[in-house]
Amino acid sequence: MINTMRVATALSVLLLAGAARADGDAVRGEARFQDCAACHRLEAGTNNVGPSLHGILTRKAGEIADFRYSPAIKRSGIVWTPETLDKFITDPQALVPGNRMPYAGMANASDRADLIAYLTKASQ
Amino acid sequence: MTTKLKEVDVVIVGLGWTGGILAKELTEAGMKVVALERGGMRTSENDYSLPNIRDELRYVVRHDLMQNTARDTLTVRNNPQQEALPMRRLGSFLPGEVVGGSGVHWSGHTWRWTDMEFKIRSNYEERYGKKFIPDDMTIQDWGISYAELEPYYEKFEYTAAVSGKAGNLAGTIQDGGNPFEAPRARDYPLPPLTPILASEMFTNAARNAGYHPFPRPSANASQPYTNPDGSKFGGCQYCGYCQRFGCEANAKGSAHMTVIPIAMRSPNFELRTHSWATKVLKDSDGKRVTGVTYTNVLNGEEFEQPASIVLLCAYGINNVHLLLLSGIGAPYDPVAQKGVVGKNYCYQTGAGATLFFEGKYFNPFMNAGGSNATIDDFNTNWAFDRAPHDFLGGYNVSGGFNTALPIGYRPVPSGTPQWGTAWKQATAKWYQTAMVINASGSVMANRYNCFDLDPTYRNAFGQPLMRMTFDYKDNEHKMGVHAAQVINDVAKSMNPTKLNPARARTDPWTVVPYQSTHNTGGAIMGTTPRESVLNKYLQSWDCHNLFVIGANAFPHNSSYNPTGPVGALAYWTADAIKNRYVKNPGPLVQA
Numbered sequence: 001m002i003n004t005m006r007v008a009t010a011l012s013v014l015l016l017a018g019a020a021r022a023d024g025d026a027v028r029g030e031a032r033f034q035d036c037a038a039c040h041r042l043e044a045g046t047n048n049v050g051p052s053l054h055g056i057l058t059r060k061a062g063e064i065a066d067f068r069y070s071p072a073i074k075r076s077g078i079v080w081t082p083e084t085l086d087k088f089i090t091d092p093q094a095l096v097p098g099n100r101m102p103y104a105g106m107a108n109a110s111d112r113a114d115l116i117a118y119l120t121k122a123s124q
Numbered sequence: 125m126t127t128k129l130k131e132v133d134v135v136i137v138g139l140g141w142t143g144g145i146l147a148k149e150l151t152e153a154g155m156k157v158v159a160l161e162r163g164g165m166r167t168s169e170n171d172y173s174l175p176n177i178r179d180e181l182r183y184v185v186r187h188d189l190m191q192n193t194a195r196d197t198l199t200v201r202n203n204p205q206q207e208a209l210p211m212r213r214l215g216s217f218l219p220g221e222v223v224g225g226s227g228v229h230w231s232g233h234t235w236r237w238t239d240m241e242f243k244i245r246s247n248y249e250e251r252y253g254k255k256f257i258p259d260d261m262t263i264q265d266w267g268i269s270y271a272e273l274e275p276y277y278e279k280f281e282y283t284a285a286v287s288g289k290a291g292n293l294a295g296t297i298q299d300g301g302n303p304f305e306a307p308r309a310r311d312y313p314l315p316p317l318t319p320i321l322a323s324e325m326f327t328n329a330a331r332n333a334g335y336h337p338f339p340r341p342s343a344n345a346s347q348p349y350t351n352p353d354g355s356k357f358g359g360c361q362y363c364g365y366c367q368r369f370g371c372e373a374n375a376k377g378s379a380h381m382t383v384i385p386i387a388m389r390s391p392n393f394e395l396r397t398h399s400w401a402t403k404v405l406k407d408s409d410g411k412r413v414t415g416v417t418y419t420n421v422l423n424g425e426e427f428e429q430p431a432s433i434v435l436l437c438a439y440g441i442n443n444v445h446l447l448l449l450s451g452i453g454a455p456y457d458p459v460a461q462k463g464v465v466g467k468n469y470c471y472q473t474g475a476g477a478t479l480f481f482e483g484k485y486f487n488p489f490m491n492a493g494g495s496n497a498t499i500d501d502f503n504t505n506w507a508f509d510r511a512p513h514d515f516l517g518g519y520n521v522s523g524g525f526n527t528a529l530p531i532g533y534r535p536v537p538s539g540t541p542q543w544g545t546a547w548k549q550a551t552a553k554w555y556q557t558a559m560v561i562n563a564s565g566s567v568m569a570n571r572y573n574c575f576d577l578d579p580t581y582r583n584a585f586g587q588p589l590m591r592m593t594f595d596y597k598d599n600e601h602k603m604g605v606h607a608a609q610v611i612n613d614v615a616k617s618m619n620p621t622k623l624n625p626a627r628a629r630t631d632p633w634t635v636v637p638y639q640s641t642h643n644t645g646g647a648i649m650g651t652t653p654r655e656s657v658l659n660k661y662l663q664s665w666d667c668h669n670l671f672v673i674g675a676n677a678f679p680h681n682s683s684y685n686p687t688g689p690v691g692a693l694a695y696w697t698a699d700a701i702k703n704r705y706v707k708n709p710g711p712l713v714q715a
Contacts, residue, residue, distance in 0.1 A: 034348040038358035038374035049169045049374060070174070100174040102361045102373040 022082070022113070029118025032111050035103070042122050050101065056080050056123045061096075072098035082116050089115065126417060126426040132156045135416055135431035137401040137446065138438030140225020141687065142673040142694040144379035145283075146435055147387035148353075149698035155706070156392050158429060160399035160418050162438075163222035168381050172228075172370030180531045183368050189229045191219040191439070195400075195421070196583040198441065202595040202632045203572060204458055210581050210589060215636035217643055218368070219439035223397060224380030226439065226641060227687070231367040231493030231526055232343035232376050234286045234691075235684035236277045238306040240504055242266040244680060247506075248516055257516065261599065262468055262569045263680050267651040267660040270306050273692050276699075278310055280691030281341075284377025285349045285357045287494065288312035288341030302338045304504040314346045317360060319524075322486050322559035323497040326523025329618045335499040340522060342494020343377030343687075355382040366493035367527050376493065398422045402585055404434055404450040406667065413452070413670045419585060432709075433669045433701065437694075440676035441575070444646030445590040448577050453647075453657050453666050458572050458593070464657050466575035468645040469592065470681035473600045474519070475608045475628055476562035478535050479620035484557050488528030496524035502610065503566075503683050515602040517566030519683045521611060524559065535560075537622040561615055563607035563626070564640070568599050569680040575646045595633050604628030642686050644678035652715065659713040661700040662693060668711045673697055
């Protein structure tokens with residue numbers, strides 16, 4: 001039993017380390033966006049507690065001029081792609097230690113794929 | 125010189141939970157509303173996000189969100205024979221002073237007070253006889269029923285994103301909830317928060333003792349949530365900075381991120397910050413009010429804001445103060461027992477134990493405002509016979525943490541030196557390994573506990589300070605003895621390495637240190653103008669276009685946090701104004 005659990009854990013670590021899944025469902029992803037919506041808007045120029053996500057997949061991290069980012073995000077050098085976004089949302093503090101987003105992460109890979117599929121459409 | 129402004133439909137004094145709820149509801153009903161807030165504008169995006177938060181020095185030590193005592197404070201004494209002295213620094217309680225009010229820095233505990241409180245005198249007289257209530261205990265029925273308020277409790281719980289577990293759904297007792305609560309039509313909008321280790325340990329011990337533990341209902345969203353008005357909440361991150369801080373995750377139900385922004389989007393609404401209301405103006409026959417005067421605290425300019433309806437929505441104590449300064453209603457005299465304004469001021473009482481477990485790792489930073497389990501067996505449980513213990517009211521007991529701040533939280537076992545190497549070592553050893561079990565107890569009204577205007581001291585506007593006369597009485601002392609026993613029995617059953625036991629308090633009340641911001645009474649609701657300031661709609665008996673909304677309306681204090689009924693009563697009053705008062709202005713209850 002213990003061995004099976006270890007194998008399962010090892011497998012999930014491998015899956016986490018893999019590339020973001022491209023089969024996300026944008027409709028389901030809209031529901032996942034509720035995790036983000038208390039702080040992020042999708043319209044251009046509407047920063048809230050978090051920066052606007054408009055055009056997120058065409059931007060570098062920390063790029064919106066009138067948002068007060070953490071030094072950690074500004075220094076991160078991340079270019080937002082479905083892959084980097086997937087890594088970030090999995091565990092934000094693991095990818096960018098010291099960033100200020102109060103969010104523990106979205107553990108489920110297919111939830112993240114759905115969310116990213118939604119963001120890809122809705123942030124344009 | 126006072127500038128007279130153009131008349132509006134409604135002027136609101138104070139923009140916290142009650143002012144925010146009424147501002148939203150009345151602007152949506154088409155009324156022109158002006159809100160006066162003595163503090164400044166604060167928003168989640170500008171003020172309650174890093175690096176502006178998690179700053180204990182700024183918010184806890186220096187009271188960044190609270191009333192400035194250099195401008196206005198209270199004088200305090202224990203009984204009418206003493207000379208009251210001014211409270212020059214905030215201590216025992218913390219009134220808020222920003223847009224959002226105390227609803228920014230609360231923990232989120234949201235309870236439904238029931239007919240056990242609303243019909244308190246009738247209940248005790250019926251069960252125990254009239255003589256059971258001491259002569260100087262001025263408890264009285266509230267003039268409202270739980271059934272009337274139930275839909276409004278629900279409305280507030282769904283607005284504020286309360287997480288919890290129902291104990292009584294429409295009469296059916298639910299496993300894991302509070303079995304003693306009154307029936308509710310719907311469950312809480314969100315499931316309970318994830319329990320922390322300390323609350324799980326308390327839950328097990330309390331259950332083994334035969335009690336009925338349940339997760340404390342709290343406006344800390346246990347998952348992302350959109351309320352019925354469309355306000356969006358993030359899920360609680362258990363960061364531990366709840367009480368006295370704004371929430372960085374938008375997870376704590378607060379007026380500044382729900383009802384207030386909705387009101388502010390309405391063209392019918394105007395907010396004036398830094399506006400200190402100094403007086404409610406009466407018309408010549410004294411039957412109506414005509415508006416308020418206020419001072420811009422940034423430049424000293426004085427204004428008169430005429431209005432058809434005046435709503436006092438400041439902190440409860442400040443509402444009572446404004447009535448006394450404005451000469452509305454007869455001031456209460458505790459010696460002659462005449463008058464009503466200032467009557468039945470109540471506080472809360474308590475007892476607490478700290479338990480130390482060598483080798484346990486509680487990680488006290490990981491918690492939320494509602495990370496406690498609670499038992500109500502000695503509170504809303506009417507089967508608990510008070511007669512052998514000779515007290516009225518009750519107390520709830522909770523185990524876990526509320527907050528474990530790095531500067532102020534220093535649990536050490538009794539007998540540890542208070543400074544030096546030994547203290548430092550003990551602090552390092554026990555910081556991660558301590559948990560608390562606390563009781564919060566009701567305070568019954570007493571004829572000598574009250575407010576009036578101080579004869580000596582004045583505030584920055586030249587007005588007399590409010591004078592508070594308060595002390596605990598025999599009833600609270602007896603309850604404290606009972607509570608301490610219950611806490612210590614549960615605590616010992618958990619086999620802590622060391623235990624700082626709970627002790628019943630016997631010393632006179634003092635205004636330091638911090639105890640609770642749950643001040644109630646002074647402008648109370650009731651069934652007759654002889655015994656109360658307000659009718660059941662929180663409408664002044666004296667001036668029908670004046671409503672006074674807040675915990676000032678409670679005729680006594682229960683063991684529960686007051687925000688549940690404060691929020692529910694705000695919605696209740698809003699409905700009464702929208703649906704009845706504006707159609708036919710006049711008293712909603714005939715005296």
